[in-house]
Amino acid sequence: MRSENDAAYVEFVDASRSTLLAYAWLLTADGHAAEELVQETLVRVYVRWRRLRSGQPLAYARRILSNLHTDRWRSGRREVLRGEVPETAYSSDPVTTDLVRALQQLSPRERECVVLRHYLDQSEKDTAATLRISVGAVKSYTAKGLARLRPLLSATIEEERHV
Template sequence: MGGRKQARDAQFQSFFIGRWPRLLRTAFLLTGEQHAAEDLVQTTFEQVYVAWSRVASADDPDTYVRRVMINAHARRHRRRLKEFLAPRSDSPLVPELPDGGDRIAQADDRGALLKALSQLPPRQREAVVLRYWEDLSEGQAAEAMGCSVGAVKSNAAKGIAKLRALPGLAETVTQGGRTR
């Protein structure tokens, strides 16, 4: 019996280590705060560990885990609406992301994007993050959000329209006459 539990724990640990960075980035975009994102991912993995036999046998464990995270975020958001819509000024701009180029410009761009995302209603933010950051199809995003494909299309379109209407974000994207 102990051997099976150890094998199960090792399988979960491998899954956890492989998925943590990507889920943390997604959670950060959903919450707007590093600590809240870490808490959200930790809560997600706690729930996934309890249901690990179902998750491991699922056709797409990543979709299952994203759905758990979206549901956990929605529950937290319903409880503390203001905390999720207005990130604290003392929170770091972004988690460490490995890429090259001008770090200051990237931090400014990310800061502007995160500020813009924080102004979106939760469902629009979820749809935008899942469709354009996670690069999920409309069907995958709908499954993760627990809604119809039409609702994802509508929320994503409304969210993108609001983002495009924000002057600070539009200036960041087209600075210097070039599009990033």
């Protein structure tokens, strides 16, 4: 019985890890922090795997990841910035890099709503359930986030046209 649960968990991790990592990276704009969030999320999913297996484990994992991210920015701890260049860039695509930089200009809740709704293509109801907020709050945060993103991204596009 245990090996069957473990095999199902490994299959879940293989199928969902890249989605969770992309979500975490868009929230944090930091490859190392994204990896840490995903690892902690997967540990918490594993602890409850027997109950989650028959339900919607990916939805639960997204909720855990969102909560961990929220806890991280609420904690008030600040990371020390270093002048060192990382071993590898998380993404070399300038469009993705500009998008992540623009997302960092949003409030954490706006960023979560925009990423869940428009990058992970979740419905308003699913986004509300993941973040444990009302559907109206999802609509509001998403609208405000998109309104703030448009000028940031259009300025980047204009700069690229002139280069």
